[in-house]
Amino acid sequence: MFTFPLHKMREIIARGRADAAANGGFRNPYYGLRPGEGEKPGLWLVGDEGVYLLSNGILAEGQRALVCYADECNPSTNPDYWLYKRQHFGGDDGIDFIDAESLDALIKATRGCVQLRIVCLRNEMQIYVI
Structure with missing residues (x-):
């Protein structure tokens, strides 16, 4: 399970759109490898050195994408981040695309929420707002 501040998720999507x-x-x-898939507003859930959300807009030369680490899997704040990542995301690096429209609909349906929670299971990903 990975938890992110909802306001940071919104910033990441806005930054991706602006980029x-x-x-x-x-x-x-x-x-x-899959042209046309994931080339729309959204964000990426990335697992490599920790687990984080990443903006997906094309970047200008030398520009860095906006990133927000999961509360539970931030290398700067959790010395056991790698073990947590391995248990809840897997040992390999990976990227999963999350569509902005779907997130917007989820947030509108559950007003007053402040966190995004993502649970990675063997064959699916579950997304909640809290």
């Missing part, structure tokens, strides 16, 4: 508008669209999370 896309300024730089020609959205990045493909599948390294070009």
Whole structure:
């Protein structure tokens, strides 16, 4: 289970949209293996050195994407982040795309929430707002 502040998730999506508008669209999370998939507003759940959300707009030369680490899996604040990542995300690196429209609908249906929670299971990902 990974928990993120909802306001940071919104900032990441807004930054991705701004980067896309300024730089020609959205990045493909599948390294070009699935053209057209994930090239729309949203965010990426990334597992590598910790687990974090990442903006997906195309970046200008030298620009860095906006990132927010999961409360439970931040290398700067949790010395056991790698064990937690391995248990809840897996030992390999990976990226999962989460569509902004779906997140917006979920948030509108559950007003007053302040956190996004993502649970990675063997064959699915569950997303909640708290």
